[in-house]
Amino acid sequence: MISVGSGDDEQYGSSTRGTMETAAQAVLRVPWDDDAGARTADLYDWQAAMAAADALRLVHDAVADDGCLQPDIAAEVICEHHEDWTVIVGTSAELVSAKHRELDSGAWTTVNQLVTKGGLRHLFDRWLSLNKLPGLRLVTCAGLKSGECAEVDEVARLLRDQAQGVELSQESLALIAKTLQKVAKELLCADGAELPGHLTGPVKSKWVDLAEDDARIETLRAFLSRLHIDKERPSRKHVAHAAPSMYMAPVLKQMRKGEVPAGAAWEAVLDLFRARMRSAGPIPGGMLPLINAAAGGSAVGTTAESQNRELARRRITIADIEIAIRLAIDNLEAYLPVSKVVYQSPLSVKMDIGRCNDTSIARAEDLRSEYLRYYRDRDETAPGEMAKRRAVNRWLLKVADEETATIPNRSNAWGPELWRALSDRLVDGYAADDSDPDAIQLDGDLALGGVCDLVHKCKVWFSPAFDVKAELARRRAQLRGAM
Template structure:
C-alpha cells in the first residue's frame, strides 16, 4: 500500500462543525451537542454490521489485512473500527482512508453499477466523504470480494476511472453523471443527510441533478478506490495467514509463532473494537482532523476504544511452548562491543569474576538477539526504549532491596545481582516484549544498560576515570 498525501484542516480554530450541509457546532471542542444532525446519531440500516456473526467476522478479517501490514510497514499509523464505516486507516502522513467492506455471495454474480450504488456502499461512502467536508486528506476504499460487471457504462469501467491517476479518463464526465443520478435515486429511499433530496421521477434520465453535483461526484471518484482484492469468506483466513502473517513473521524474524492462534487473536481483537457500540457517532471526521478531538477526553476515549495500533497487533502474537535458545542455532556467537564499564561496575560491586563473565555472555546474547529480531522500521527505537524502561525499573527495585539488606557502608552488588536473576523475568514485565525473548535475554539487556552507565551495582562512580 502507498502512503497518502496530507490535506487541509476541516474546521476552524474554534472547533466548529464539519460542513455547510448541516453539521452543527459542538458544545465543547470535538464533542457535538444535542442539536447535531442525524448523521452523528443514526445507525445505518444497510451497514450496521450486526446482521450475522459471519459478516462481522468477514469485515474484521478484511480489516486484519491492514492491521497485519502495520507489522512491516511504517506508512500506516493505526486503524480505527468505525460504526458507519467498517474501519478507518490513519496514515503516518496525516491522511485517512475510509473503508467500506461489502461481501457478496457468488450466486449473485458481479456487481453492476446500479447495485454498487444501492447495495454496494458507494452512496454510503459518498455521504461519509461529504460529512468530512470532502477534505483533501480523506481517501475512500470500497473493498469487495465480488467481481465488477464489465461494459462501457458498468461497474468494471467505473473502477478503472477511480483514483488520482485513473487508468481510463475518456467518458469520465458521462460516468460521473450516471453515478450522480444513481446516488440521487438511492437518496429517495435511504436517509443520507449529505445527499441532496430531489423529486422522485419514473425515469433515471429525468432526475433533476443539482448544479455542481456532477462535478462533486468527479472529485469523489478521484479519491475512491474500488478493490476486489479481499478473498471469499471461506478462503480469507488461509489467504491472510499465508500471504500476510507468514511474511511478517519472517520479516520480524520471530521464532516459534503459532500462526493460527496469532491470527485468531488479532481478528478477535478487531471484532471487540468493532462491537464497541457505546458510541455510534461517526468518528472519521475527528480522525481526519485531530484538532477536533485534542481537547476532548471523552472523544479521545471513544476513538481509543476502537483503535488498533501496531503495538496491539504485536502483543497478540502467540508463541508455542518451545523454549527460545539464548543464542540462535546454527550461527557463531557474536561478541557485543564494549563491556569494559560493566566489568568495572561489577567489580566495584564485589560480584564474583565468574558471574561477571557470565554477565558478559548474556550481554552478547541480548546484542545478537536484538540485532536479528529488530524489524528495521522506525518503531524499533520506541520498542527498545519501552523495554529498557521496564528493565531499568526492575534493576532499580532490585538495588533498593539490596541496599536495604546491606549493613551501613557494605557492598550490595552481589545481592543486587542475585535479585536481578530472581526477579527479572519475561512474565514479570508490565507489557509484553516486542518479540519473543527468554529471561536470560532480559538480563543481557540489563547488563547492556549498566554498560551504558544507566545504573550501577554500587554507589555511582566515574567508570572512565577508574579505567585511567
C-alpha cells in the same frame, strides 16, 4: 491496497474551526452513528479478518530492517467508526466499507448495485459529512463485471492519474463523462437522498444530465478520485485457511520471525479485531464510571470524554498488534488450533470421509471390536460354525445394501444418514425376521458391529469408493509431519 497517506487532504481542508483540519482530525471529531446492524457471526468474523488484514499491512510497512517496529510511526484502525472501519495514518484517514458477496451471487454487475448493496451511497454521505477529507475504499470478495461496473473502478483510477498531471486521451475523457452521469443518477437522484443544498437542484426523475461545469459533477469527480475498490479478498468460506499465509506470514518474515507458525499469530491478532468490532476492547480506565471531578472543576464526564472512551473500545494501534504477535510467539500453545484426531484404520477413515461425527466413529470401532471378540470366543472348529458366520455376513451385507439404496442423494457422502438407518434397523428395531438365518444369535449392537467389520473390509461404503490404502498413507505421513 490501503490508500491512506495520499498527501492531498489539505486541498479539502476546512477553516470553520480557525485552522485547516486534517482528515484524521475530522474523523475523530465528528460523531458517528452505530451502524453495525444485525449480522451473522460468520460475517462479523469475515469483517474482523479483513480489518485485521489492513492493520497487518500497516505493521508490515512500519517494521524496520532490524525487525522492530519504528517508534515514530502513528497508525491505527478504528472498528465500526463512520464505516466498517477507519484506517488512520498520521494526518490521513480512510473510510472502509466491507461488503461480503456469496459465491453464488457472482460479481458486481451494475452501478446501482455498487451504490446500494455495495455501500457507495453510505460512503458518499459519510465523505460529505467529513468535509470531503478522507480517502474511501470498498473491500469485497467479488470482482467487477466488465461494463459499467468495471468502468467505475477504471474512472476512479483515471481521475487519480489526471490529478497527478497525466494527460488523458479523448477516449478516457469520454469514459469519465459517461460514468459520472451514471454515478450521478444513482447518488443524486435516489429517493430520499439527503444531500447538502449545493448538490440538489432540478433534475429529471431517475436520470440526471449535468453540465460539465456543474458543481455536482466536480463533487462526484472528487468522490471517485478518492475511491479505491479492493476486490481481491477471500470469501468467508476460505478466509480461515487463506489468511495466515496471505496476511500474517509476510509480517512475520518482516519481523524476522518467519519460522513462527503463521496461524498462531493470526489468531492472536484476529482476536483483537473480534472484540473491537463489537466495541468491546479494553480501555485505560476500565469500567470506572465517568463523573464530574469534585475539585478543580474539570469535567471528566463530558460528551467529548464519553466519545473518547467509546473510541478507545474500537481502536487498535500498530503497537497493539505487534504486542499481540509477540505474545503469540511466546505462548504458541495458546493460539495453535487443537489437533484433530488422525484416523488410521480403514473403518474410521471411511466414516470420516463419509462425514460421520467423531462419536459415531468411536462407537463403530468399539462395536467392531465386540463383534470380533464374540466370534473369537466361539469354537470356530465346531461343525457348521464357519458356514453360520458366512450366513451372518451375507445377511448383514444385504441389510446394508437395502439401507444404502433408500438414501436419496449419494453424489458425495452419506455417512450420517446410513449410520442412523443401520442403527435404527439393527439396534433400536432389531428383531429376527424371515431373512434372518436361524443361525444368527447376535443382539442389535453386535449386528451393527458386524456391519462395521464389513465397512472395514471395504464391502460397505459411506461415500463413493476411493483408494483406502493411499488415503491411509497420506494421513500417516501427515501425522509424522506434525510430530
